[in-house]
Amino acid sequence: MDKIDELLQAGQKFNFSNNSYSVSHGTYTRASDELLGWAATVEDFIRNTYGEESAAFKLYLTFDREKLNGYKQDEFEKQMTVLNGALKACKNITPKSKNKQVDDNQIIQLIKNIYFWTVLLIISGGAFALGLHFGTSKFDKEKSEFYETTKSQEIEITSLKNKLLTKDSTIVTSNKTIKTLRDSLTKNY
Numbered sequence: 001m002d003k004i005d006e007l008l009q010a011g012q013k014f015n016f017s018n019n020s021y022s023v024s025h026g027t028y029t030r031a032s033d034e035l036l037g038w039a040a041t042v043e044d045f046i047r048n049t050y051g052e053e054s055a056a057f058k059l060y061l062t063f064d065r066e067k068l069n070g071y072k073q074d075e076f077e078k079q080m081t082v083l084n085g086a087l088k089a090c091k092n093i094t095p096k097s098k099n100k101q102v103d104d105n106q107i108i109q110l111i112k113n114i115y116f117w118t119v120l121l122i123i124s125g126g127a128f129a130l131g132l133h134f135g136t137s138k139f140d141k142e143k144s145e146f147y148e149t150t151k152s153q154e155i156e157i158t159s160l161k162n163k164l165l166t167k168d169s170t171i172v173t174s175n176k177t178i179k180t181l182r183d184s185l186t187k188n189y
Contacts, residue, residue, distance in 0.1 A: 003045060004090050010038055011084055016073045029076040031068035039065065042083055051096040056089040 014035045021030045046057045063082045067075045110116050 003049075004087055007038070007042055007045060008084065008087050011042075011080070011087070014038065014080065016076050019068070019076065020073070027073070029068050029071045029073070031065075035068065036065070039063070039068075039083060042087060046086060046090060049095045050090060050093055054093055054096070056086050056093055059089055060086040 014032070016027075016029065019029060019031050019035055020027050043060060046054070046060050050056050059082065063079055063086070065079075067079050
């Protein structure tokens, strides 16, 4: 007996009479722990054996677990039909192939993803372009500041040279005057 038949046989023991409660105004569903466990086992079996893209799993997705508690018998029967139908559908579906190796490591999955590399390349290129732009702008700004400083220093140097020349000529003139006066004083004595 295979797993599908085992699950179907286990599901046969769950019915409305052993998963309900009665009150004065009617009988309503109340799922037992065993029924909920069986439903979870069915989901796990279909998901892991046939995959989430299989028709059996898509049928299972129509199963509404909430309708197993507090509803009338017809809702209970509909949900049980969905579970049994999903299992019976598995008999005609080929299980997903297990030869595909699954990497559990998220980093390896990320490295293998083309979108990761595309985004990384775009961000790196953008960062390089911005760095180049801002680096050039900063260099140009510093170059302009250096040029302005050099220009003002050249003006100051030229001004100081002119003042020195003026003072030198004044000193030369004063020295000539002093020499002339000295010569005239020595002649007079």
